[in-house]
Amino acid sequence: GNSVTQMEGPVTLSEEAFLTINCTYTATGYPSLFWYVQYPGEGLQLLLKATKADDKGSNKGFEATYRKETTSFHLEKGSVQVSDSAVYFCALRGAGANNLFFGTGTRLTVIP
Amino acid sequence: GAVVSQHPSWVICKSGTSVKIECRSLDFQATTMFWYRQFPKQSLMLMATSNEGSKATYEQGVEKDKFLINHASLTLSTLTVTSAHPEDSSFYICSARDLQTGASQPQHFGDGTRLSIL
Numbered sequence: 001g002n003s004v005t006q007m008e009g010p011v012t013l014s015e016e017a018f019l020t021i022n023c024t025y026t027a028t029g030y031p032s033l034f035w036y037v038q039y040p041g042e043g044l045q046l047l048l049k050a051t052k053a054d055d056k057g058s059n060k061g062f063e064a065t066y067r068k069e070t071t072s073f074h075l076e077k078g079s080v081q082v083s084d085s086a087v088y089f090c091a092l093r094g095a096g097a098n099n100l101f102f103g104t105g106t107r108l109t110v111i112p
Numbered sequence: 113g114a115v116v117s118q119h120p121s122w123v124i125c126k127s128g129t130s131v132k133i134e135c136r137s138l139d140f141q142a143t144t145m146f147w148y149r150q151f152p153k154q155s156l157m158l159m160a161t162s163n164e165g166s167k168a169t170y171e172q173g174v175e176k177d178k179f180l181i182n183h184a185s186l187t188l189s190t191l192t193v194t195s196a197h198p199e200d201s202s203f204y205i206c207s208a209r210d211l212q213t214g215a216s217q218p219q220h221f222g223d224g225t226r227l228s229i230l
Contacts, residue, residue: 036221043118043205043223044156089155098209099146100219104155 002027006090006103013080013110021075021106023064023090033057033066033073034091034100044089047075080110115139116208118222126230127198133191133225135206141186142208146219147179150203159204162189196229203227 007022025031035047035057048057050066050073057064062077073090090103115138123131135145143164148156160181161169168181178200180192189208193200203226207219 044207044221046220098144099158099161100156100207101158102156 002031002092002094002097002101004090004092004101004103007106008104009106009108011106011108013108015082015110015112016079017110019075019077019080019084019108021088021090021108023073023075023103025071025073025090025092027071027092027094029095030068031095032093033064034093035062035064035073035075036089036091036102038087038089038105040086047088080108082110082112084108085110116206116220116222118206118225120225121223122226122228124228124230125196128195129229131193131196131227133193133204133206133227135189135191135208135222137187137208137210137220140208140210140212142189142210143186145183145189145206145208147181147189147191148205148207150205150224156205159191162191164189193227196227198229201227201229 003026005024032051034049036044037047038044048059050057053068055066064073064075087105087107089105091100093100117136119134145162147159149159150156159174162181162183164183170176183189203224205224207221209219
């Protein structure tokens with residue numbers, strides 16, 4: 001079946017530090033992969049996505065590369081800001097499916 | 113861009129009350145909408161898939177008589193938590209996908225409804 005395993009948090013970083021949040025998945029076929037972000041008090045927003053192997057999704061300085069050989073979609077950012085403090089969810093949608101499978105979320109706190 | 117509107121954003125009510133949450137796709141049609149539940153510090157869990165004009169499909173362990181879903185039009189799905197109790201307190205989020213934009217497009221999420229049952 002489909003599942004997403006995400007690095008547990010919380011993660012606390014200083015401003016301008018490098019961020020990696022690990023995400024691995026299990027799926028049949030070729031799923032689409034997503035990172036969603038939930039800022040405090042708000043709903044989910046799509047951060048980036050990748051729909052096939054070796055695709056790199058990027059947005060707001062965040063990047064993630066769809067690695068089929070390692071079944072991973074790790075989220076990275078070279079220099080985090082205080083405004084990046086949020087909960088980040090890795091998600092998967094199976095090929096031909098509609099609904100999403102989510103990881104448990106990773107809370108990121110960036111301190112000045 | 114495509115927007116999903118969810119209402120209300122916050123509900124506080126007494127135990128035994130039924131609460132209705134609306135989910136609207138504002139500028140696209142969604143034959144399918146999804147209802148998720150998020151417990152504190154946990155991930156989103158899919159509760160049910162709402163299908164326009166037909167019965168919703170519930171995930172294992174979700175009581176369909178407890179969480180009534182109605183998807184009467186292509187832009188509106190409602191979730192009614194019947195006779196809510198404190199254990200139903202949670203964050204409920206709906207989502208929808210504009211099927212006309214292609215299978216690779218992501219879902220659009222509402223802002224969620226925080227339900228607190230006293």
